[in-house]
Amino acid sequence: EKLFSGFSKTRENLSVVDELLTYWNLADTDRVLDELEEALLVSDFGPKISFRIVDTLREEIRDGKLKSGAEIKAALKRCILELLTNKGGNSELNLGFRKPAVIMIVGVNGGGKTTSLGKLAHRFKNEGVKVLMAAGDTFRAAARDQLQVWAERTGSEIVIDNDKKAQPPAVKRGKREGFDVVLCDTSGRLHTNYGLMEELVSCKKVIAKALPGAPNVFGNYHVARVPQEILLVLDGTTGLNMLQQAREFNDVVGVTGFILTKLDGTARGGCVVSVVDELGIPVKFIGVGEGMEDLQPFDAEAFVEAIFP
Numbered sequence: 001e002k003l004f005s006g007f008s009k010t011r012e013n014l015s016v017v018d019e020l021l022t023y024w025n026l027a028d029t030d031r032v033l034d035e036l037e038e039a040l041l042v043s044d045f046g047p048k049i050s051f052r053i054v055d056t057l058r059e060e061i062r063d064g065k066l067k068s069g070a071e072i073k074a075a076l077k078r079c080i081l082e083l084l085t086n087k088g089g090n091s092e093l094n095l096g097f098r099k100p101a102v103i104m105i106v107g108v109n110g111g112g113k114t115t116s117l118g119k120l121a122h123r124f125k126n127e128g129v130k131v132l133m134a135a136g137d138t139f140r141a142a143a144r145d146q147l148q149v150w151a152e153r154t155g156s157e158i159v160i161d162n163d164k165k166a167q168p169p170a171v172k173r174g175k176r177e178g179f180d181v182v183l184c185d186t187s188g189r190l191h192t193n194y195g196l197m198e199e200l201v202s203c204k205k206v207i208a209k210a211l212p213g214a215p216n217v218f219g220n221y222h223v224a225r226v227p228q229e230i231l232l233v234l235d236g237t238t239g240l241n242m243l244q245q246a247r248e249f250n251d252v253v254g255v256t257g258f259i260l261t262k263l264d265g266t267a268r269g270g271c272v273v274s275v276v277d278e279l280g281i282p283v284k285f286i287g288v289g290e291g292m293e294d295l296q297p298f299d300a301e302a303f304v305e306a307i308f309p
């Protein structure tokens with residue numbers, strides 16, 4: 001419901017197309033596709049995807065594969081769904097087989113990193129997963145207090161170290177005390193701040209060092225493990241700007257999934273499709289509010305229904 005109401009603007013953009021499709025006949029094809037192209041562009045699908053979708057539909061109409069407005073609409077939804085699922089791959093969290101699984105949460109300040117970490121802890125708790133938080137934002141002191149509040153709210157354990165990185169001690173404690181998951185907050189940064197981006201790489205390395213080694217294919221060496229998941233939090237209201245952010249973070253630390261926040265606000269749905277298609281990385285969760293329950297696993301079909309019911 002929240003996702004649906006968040007995408008009211010996107011639906012409005014696409015409603016013109018929906019109406020035209022209701023009365024579609026072959027002679028209308030160019031007009032409908034022009035309208036569709038414009039609606040996709042203003043909904044942040046980006047030129048590449050918008051043109052690709054329109055070209056695909058044009059071809060299928062020309063080849064006689066789509067013979068009615070309803071068939072065109074179904075094909076449009078199928079195209080968007082394929083863009084979200086073919087390249088993006090698996091939206092499920094990968095926690096691996098060894099305990100503790102480490103999840104690093106990264107992103108720029110204000111995107112919803114700390115809030116998403118808190119909501120994620122709440123989800124884990126509800127599923128009976130034993131979770132430990134690491135207050136790893138050494139750049140913004142208030143972030144630690146904010147996370148402490150989330151720890152209390154969700155009844156989670158937390159490791160805070162005011163002077164040093166909290167992630168390595170948290171990982172070690174996680175191992176020692178049998179936690180299932182260690183959720184690591186990291187310093188919020190601007191993707192253009194190279195010093196801070198480098199710190200993120202070093203953070204990934206120290207986590208890997210703290211994790212117990214795993215035998216390699218020969219069974220005799222021990223190679224450091226990396227965090228199971230590196231989730232990049234992207235603010236859904238920033239539109240196509242999130243693409244550049246996603247590229248830079250992925251180049252520096254290797255992102256395994258996205259958390260798209262604020263989709264209950266004024267987000268335009270197309271940017272979700274753009275970022276998945278561009279990077280081939282799945283959206284794992286979406287944020288649809290500020291409350292504890294407002295983090296949902298990403299469901300591509302529900303997403304398509306929310307923008308084009």
Ligand code: GDP
Pocket residue numbers: 107108109110111112113114115116143188261262263264265286287288289290294
């Ligand atoms: P950080 O700097 O990346 O850690 O960002 P915060 O977690 O402090 O979030 C910044 C602001 O965005 C806070 O006011 C949050 O309550 C708000 N916020 C985070 N996620 C969502 C969301 O999914 N929807 C809405 N409406 N607000 C959110």
